[in-house]
Amino acid sequence: MIIKTLASGSKGNAYLLSDGHSELLLECGISFKKIREGLGFNLSKIAGCLVSHEHGDHTAGVKKMLQETSIPLFASEGTLEALKIQDKQMLKLVNKTPSSVATFRIMPFEVQHDAVEPLGFMIDSVKTKERLVFITDSYYVKYKFPKMDYLMIECNYAADILEANVESGRVHRTQKKRVLQSHFSIENVKDFLRANDLSKLKEIHLLHISDSNGDPQRFKQEIQALTGIPVYIARSDKNE
Incomplete structure (x- = not known):
């Protein structure tokens, strides 16, 4: 599988997955x-768009996509209702019920975020026989995933950086509470990795890193040291 980051972070998120x-x-x-x-104006192979939840940094381009292309949108019923868009290209995903989209088999699963019905995705390619797990905007994931080849996972903040920002006044305590109850930290990522089978894992992509509460290079070094697996920081048009 090939992963391309178009945008990642609080200003917007979009990624392309190809098998x-x-x-x-x-x-x-x-x-x-x-x-x-x-994408270089080449949309010919895009079989669908998966949206994890309704927040604008994950859905800002949805309306135009539906208006201008035949690309179907896949999301939970709660997310589709929250978008308040009526379009026959909007298709419902059901928690722990697989769906097939072109050469991909998608297993959606519930995650924990301050949204109506947020989802993560386990995506298998029937062609390459590889598996990708995609998790963003969640403070907890209760599932374990066997035989992952690729992991795209939010690594939004570090507890010590967040607390230092609260103490300095850069982050209000109410904002701290929201971060803790809606996003995955570097500590969460480490716990998730320790709990899962990494024997097939080829790449880890760290997503949605906070500009103020995160440290991309530190996160990359710590996750690589823990796992021995190549780690990529999701940035527009490049991975470093």
């Missing part, structure tokens, strides 16, 4: 014009 046969857009949280540009 060499078909493609999926994961999130649509920037303008669809920017998504087109980021």
Whole structure:
């Protein structure tokens, strides 16, 4: 599988997943014009767009995508209702019920976030026989995932950086509470990795890192040291 980051973070999230046969857009949280540009205006292989939840940094480009293309949108019933858009291209995903989209088999699962019905995705390619797990905007994941080849996971903040920002006044205590109850920290990522089978894991992609409460290079070094697996920081048009 090939993973391309178009945008990642509180200003917008969008990723492209390809297995060499078909493609999926994961999130649509920037303008669809920017998504087109980021993909070199080649949308011919995109079989669908998966959206984890309704917040604008994950859905900003959805309306234009539905208006201008035949790309179907897949999300939970709660997310689709929260978007308040009526379109026949909007298709419902049901927690722990598999769906097939082109060469991909998608298993949605519930995550914990301050949204109506947020989901994560376990995605298998029937062509490459590889598995990707996608988790963003969640403070807890209760599931374990066997035989992961790729992991795309939110690593939003570090507890010590967040607390230092609260003490300095850069972050209000009410904002701290919201972060703790809606996002995955570096500590959460480490616990998740310790709890799962990493024997097949080839790549870890760290997503949605906070500009103020995160440290990309520190996070990359700590996760690589823990796992011995290549770690990539999700940034627009490049992975470092």
